[in-house]
Amino acid sequence: MANALFYLMALVSVACALGVVLAKNPIQCVLSLLGCFFALATIYLLAGFQFLAAVQILVYAGAIMVLFLFVIMLLNLGAPGALDKTDAKMFSRPNAFLVVVIAGLLLVMGALAVKKSGVVVAAKEMPEHGIDTVNGLAGEMFGRYLLPFEAVSLLLLATAVAVVVLAKRERGNSRRRKMGGEL
Amino acid sequence: MSVPSEHMLILASILFAVGAAGFFLRRNVIVVLMCIELMLNAANLSFLAASRMHSLKQGALGPALEGPIFAIFVIVIAAVEAAVGLALVIALYRNRQTVNLEEVSDLKD
Numbered sequence: 001m002a003n004a005l006f007y008l009m010a011l012v013s014v015a016c017a018l019g020v021v022l023a024k025n026p027i028q029c030v031l032s033l034l035g036c037f038f039a040l041a042t043i044y045l046l047a048g049f050q051f052l053a054a055v056q057i058l059v060y061a062g063a064i065m066v067l068f069l070f071v072i073m074l075l076n077l078g079a080p081g082a083l084d085k086t087d088a089k090m091f092s093r094p095n096a097f098l099v100v101v102i103a104g105l106l107l108v109m110g111a112l113a114v115k116k117s118g119v120v121v122a123a124k125e126m127p128e129h130g131i132d133t134v135n136g137l138a139g140e141m142f143g144r145y146l147l148p149f150e151a152v153s154l155l156l157l158a159t160a161v162a163v164v165v166l167a168k169r170e171r172g173n174s175r176r177r178k179m180g181g182e183l
Numbered sequence: 184m185s186v187p188s189e190h191m192l193i194l195a196s197i198l199f200a201v202g203a204a205g206f207f208l209r210r211n212v213i214v215v216l217m218c219i220e221l222m223l224n225a226a227n228l229s230f231l232a233a234s235r236m237h238s239l240k241q242g243a244l245g246p247a248l249e250g251p252i253f254a255i256f257v258i259v260i261a262a263v264e265a266a267v268g269l270a271l272v273i274a275l276y277r278n279r280q281t282v283n284l285e286e287v288s289d290l291k292d
Contacts, residue, residue: 006186008232010194017198020217021205029214033221036198047191047235052227052251059258064265071269072213080217090208099240103204110196114189122185123241130250131238139257140248152259159263166270 010130013039026077029177030068048130051137188239191232199225210284212275216268223261227254 019032030156037060044053072078078135090096127133202221208214234250237243276282 003186006190010190013194014201017201017221020214020221021201022227023206026211026213029217033217037207037224038278040228043191043228044231046186047188047231049231051250051279052231052254053260055255056185059262060220064262067265067269068213068217071272074273075282077211077213077282089205090210093208096208099204099207102207103200106203107196107200110199111193114192114196120188120236120240121236122187122236122239124187124239124243127246129287131235132248133246136246136248137255142250145252148256152256155263156259159266163266166267166274171187178202 002046006043009018009042009046011037012036026072027069030065030072033068034061034065037065048126049132050130051132051134121146188232188236191235192229195225195228195232198228200252212272212282212284213269215284216272219264219268220261223257223264226259230254230257259270 014035016032016036020029020036023032037056040052041056041061044056122151134145199222200220202225204211205218205221217241229276230250230253232250234247237250238245272282275287279287281287
């Protein structure tokens with residue numbers, strides 16, 4: 001039962017990923033990506049990573065996807081009338097064939113690496129509370145990985161400032177221009 | 184008998200290949216950013232598959248938590264990248280009224 005669900009979700013995630021690449025409308029791309037994230041969260045859950053599954057849904061499906069949808073709606077890219085022809089001839093560009101070949105080679109290399117490394121037989125049963133218990137994760141995160149944790153929090157702060165600066169730039173310039181005009 | 188972790192790795196490589204193909208094929212900036220998210224997700228999946236492989240093998244001393252920790256860091260970086268990337272898209276659209284990458288090739292010419 002769980003195995004069948006895993007393969008079903010793997011199929012769904014690959015189909016949704018193809019949907020992201022092939023869909024014409026950006027809104028369809030976002031919805032496909034959302035489906036891919038939910039399928040991956042189910043796979044995490046089945047593999048014994050409950051906390052990561054929750055984080056996947058909260059952060060990816062909840063926050064990042066809303067950001068994408070927000071920008072698409074802000075720029076009005078999803079409107080049928082405004083449907084641009086940006087990617088209409090995606091596969092008739094000169095290098096499209098090369099790209100598909102390179103992607104296929106990446107895939108084959110990944111599969112070969114997995115095959116070469118040999119199958120590691122799962123000898124132990126899955127622990128009752130899964131692999132990533134919050135207790136264990138917190139012990140590692142605030143113990144051995146405290147410095148990266150602090151670095152990431154600094155990065156988040158810097159990003160918040162950078163995003164505000166990037167998104168507000170135009171208004172600051174126009175105000176300065178207006179002030180200059182008044183002077 | 185649960186699913187072997189190798190199948191998770193193969194799924195990760197498929198998702199990465201699809202994301203990379205989209206990254207090179209598409210010209211819409213927002214879709215390109217989405218393809219990057221897809222590739223980061225594939226990396227996450229392979230981290231978790233490796234962690235699972237090492238947690239369940241013979242003679243493992245408890246769960247291998249490096250995988251989930253790195254996956255959490257990757258998720259944070261993905262959020263940061265999406266925020267900065269989308270802010271750049273908004274700034275680009277404000278200055279050029281386009282999200283087509285072929286129209287923004289000043290550095291190439």
